[in-house]
Amino acid sequence: MERPLVVKFKRPDSIRDYPCGAFRVGTLVQENSGWRVFRPVIDTGKCIKCLRCFLVCPDGVIDKSGEDLEIDYRFCKGCGVCAYECKVGAIVMMREGDDGNAR
Ligand code: SF4
Ligand code: SF4
Numbered sequence: 001m002e003r004p005l006v007v008k009f010k011r012p013d014s015i016r017d018y019p020c021g022a023f024r025v026g027t028l029v030q031e032n033s034g035w036r037v038f039r040p041v042i043d044t045g046k047c048i049k050c051l052r053c054f055l056v057c058p059d060g061v062i063d064k065s066g067e068d069l070e071i072d073y074r075f076c077k078g079c080g081v082c083a084y085e086c087k088v089g090a091i092v093m094m095r096e097g098d099d100g101n102a103r
Helices: 052-056 081-085
Strands: 038-042 091-095
Antiparallel strands (some): 038 091
16 A cells, blocks of 8 residues: 655645634534533634634634634534634633633
8 A cells, every 4th residue: 555645744825825723614414512611702702713722723703704703613523723822821720610601
């Protein structure tokens, strides 16, 4: 069996050259079943719209079509990858219920 080709990583010149996330926003069909413990909350005042979170979200649930980014909590599993990758600290993980939001 042939081995897969290893391609040398080349840093993209533009954010447009990055590959899309695992799913396009709006393609998941199974809603979060309620096991999320923490939810990501975006501080739109701090957000510099670098789209890093959009690119790394494994479920593609961050919507960039509006003026500000929005998270579709029906599908977000609360993994925290977006908060970890946000370099300006614009995303905080809040325990469900602590910010006044129910699941
Ligand atoms: S990673 Fe942070 S700063 Fe960048 S778009 Fe997402 S929330 Fe905004
Ligand atoms: S917590 Fe995980 S699933 Fe939810 S928006 Fe962030 S990266 Fe996506």
